[in-house]
Amino acid sequence: MQARPARSSSILGWLLESRNGLGLLFMLPAAVFLLCFLTYPLGLGVWLGFTDARIGREGIFIGLENYIWLFDDPVFWLSVFNTMLYTVVASVLKFALGLWLALILNQHLPFKTFFRAIILLPWVVPTVLSALAFWWIYDSQFSIISYVLMNLGVINEPINFLGDPTNARASVIAANVWRGIPFVAISLLAGLQTIPQSLNEAAALDGATSWQRFTKITLPLLTPIIAVVMTFSVLFTFTDFQLIYVLTRGGPVNATHLMATLSFQRAIPGGQLGEGAAIAVAMIPFLLAAILFSFFGLQRRKWQQGGGD
Amino acid sequence: MSESTQTTQRAAINDDMEGMEQFNTLPRRIMTVYLPLAVFIFVLLFPFYWMAITAIKPDYQLTNYENYSPFWVIEPTLEHVKFLLFETSYPGWLWNTMLVAFASTFISLAASVFAAYAIERVRFTGARVTGLMIFLAYLVPPSILFIPLAFIVFKVGIFDSRLALILTYPTFLIPFCTWLLMGYFRSIPFELEESALVDGATRWQILTKVILPLAVPGLISAGIFAFTLSWNEFIYALTFISSSENKTVPVGVLTELVRGDIYEWGALMSGALLGSLPVVILYSFFVDYYVSSMTGAVKE
Structure with a gap:
């Protein structure tokens, strides 16, 4: 631990002694990684969107041609619509079911830590691998859901889960909700546990119903954390790739193509790096909107908790 | 940004959770708590059950719902696992995934410790802005x-x-780990560092002898989470790897075990099961660390 070397050069001395020198030195490894593999690619992605680059060949600048091309491409607009539908429906369901599960787990329960641990499993297991299980569950002939429903006499023939546009959309959303509930529930549970029980008790003594206590105490105090959790959830859902790639690859007839999967399909198997990058860049405005939303959620948190900072 | 410690303290004080639940009658509790909880748990765990039961089912029972109940297995077999381990590149994929996850987690943790310490404690000019940039990087x-x-x-x-x-994995691991470790370093009292400085310790000594030992839970949390994140990563592995021997488990299972129109569900499901086990086992040992890193990243 002899980290104080002889001050042979003044630069070394500055690096080790001054606040800014040391800060620079300590930031260096992380900064190099993030600049090379995050900031630079982000800029390069924007640049590629303006070129006709292909795999293994640098493109030339073609201005807005990719974007004009995409503007007239019905498949691109369909993917934008699908992404919106997927994000909105899945996020609303994840929020509602996740909050419900969090409220249940916030009760006094036996084996609470055990339940919390197993509820997180869908979030822990690699998405691609659990999506494979869903692929098997959604099989057009041997789906276990179809089997149960047929035995109960609800339907007469197996449901074509992934072959029909509407069913396919519902199926991928269901799988996404399944994967996302644990994250929302456990994060909101952490938020719920910071709400003092005494507030609820005082309200109950004043005659508030449980619904009133939920809407007037729990929800307002939980709003800041809901804002952050849902921003993350929306970000993950909006940029989702794995589930769709495993379950449908965007089919049937592009009904489940999201912007991320379309971008991959055009860029890697299709070889049109420029066009794929343009689709990816088109996602950025939506992401910025989500980040701003998160920022204002955090802002609100400060005054609600009476924190100065 | 000092609320996080306050909130945890508040949670610790708040031990009167049983509060008003005594007013609820048992039948009411069954309807509002236990029944929905049971449904949630059933739905959340069923795919894993289905994965596991398929992985050990002999092929002749797999789609024969007429003669065998699909929910159970008679004469469980390990032939799918054997096929996976001895006739495919699966062991290689496992090894690749493990190697990549360990290496990228290690690099990210090392870089993040320094970055988080610099932002939180060295407080160089522009430290706050750098912290914000790290958070934004996490959102890309x-x-x-x-x-x-x-x-x-x-x-x-x-x-x-x-x-x-x-x-490339550190691009999403470093922002996450740094952000998380910043929260941990923030909760370590300044006084410890000051007294070490007064005693003549260098910054390096303070970091290794004072801060890091106190931040071990944070390091474990960040490490576990980063490991599972890189184990689960898919899109980079799918894009950057083309030859079979370099693939990771998620990519290998999806691209090499799915062939033609006849799906070998037994092999696929045992591939999925075996690929999930390492992270699940790791997770089961460190549940609390995992949860704290997940909620910590959201709460700050």
């Missing part, structure tokens, strides 16, 4: 980075190698 999703990254990886000449993954 891999699905808009993979195309330019593929371009870079190709140019650098590490396309189709494990090094490509080891070097």
Whole structure:
């Protein structure tokens, strides 16, 4: 631990002694990684969107041609619509079911830590691998859901889960909700546990119903954390790739193509790096909107908790 | 940014959770708590059950719902696992995934410790802005980075190698780990550092002898989470790797075990099960660390 070397050069001395020198030195490894593999690619992605680059060949600048091309491409607009539908429906369901599960787990329960641990499993297991299980569950002939429903006499023939546009959309959303509930529930549970029980008790003594206590105490105090959790959830859902790639690859007839999967399909198997990058860049405005939303959620948190900072 | 410690303290004080629940009658509790909980748990766990039961089912029972109940297995078999381990490249994929996950987690943790300490405690000019940039970097999703990254990886000449993954995974691990460790460092009292400084310790000694030992839970949390994140990563591995021997488990299972129109569900499901087990086992040992890193990243 002899980290104080002889001050042979003044630069070394500055690096080790001054606040800014040391800060620079300590930031260096992380900064190099993030600049090379995050900031630079982000800029390069924007640049590629303006070129006709292909795999293994640098493109030339073609201005807005990719974007004009995409503007007239019905498949691109369909993917934008699908992404919106997927994000909105899945996020609303994840929020509602996740909050419900969090409220249940916030009760006094036996084996609470055990339940919390197993509820997180869908979030822990690699998405691609659990999506494979869903692929098997959604099989057009041997789906276990179809089997149960047929035995109960609800339907007469197996449901074509992934072959029909509407069913396919519902199926991928269901799988996404399944994967996302644990994250929302456990994060909101952490938020719920910071709400003092005494507030609820005082309200109950004043005659508030449980619904009133939920809407007037729990929800307002939980709003800041809901804002952050849902921003993350929306970000993950909006940029989702794995589930769709495993379950449908965007089919049937592009009904489940999201912007991320379309971008991959055009860029890697299709070889049109420029066009794929343009689709990816088109996602950025939506992401910025989500980040701003998160920022204002955090802002609100400060005054609600009476924190100065 | 000092609320996090306050909130945890408040949670600790708040031990009167049983509060008003005594007013609820048992039948009411069954309807509002236990029944929904049971349904949630059933739905959340069923795919894993289905995965596991398929993995050990002999082929002749697999789709024969007429004569065998699909929910149970008679004469469980390990032939799918054997097929996976001895007739496919699966062991190699497991090894690749493990290697990439360990290496990228290690690199990210090392870089993040220094970065987080610098931002939180050295407080160089612009430390706050840097902290904000780190948070923003955390929000940049891999699905808009993979195309330019593929371009870079190709140019650098590490396309189709494990090094490509080891070097690119830190892009999402470093922001996360740094952000999380900043929260941990913040909760370590300044006084400890000050007294060490007064005693003549260097910054390096303070970091290694004072801060790091106190931040061990944070390091474990960040490490576990980073490991599972890189184990689960898919889009980079799918884009940057083309030859079978360099693939990771998620990519290998999906691209090499799915062949033609006849799906070998037994092999696929045992591949999925075996690929999930390492993270699940790791997770089961460190549940609390995992939860705290997940909620910690959201709460700050």
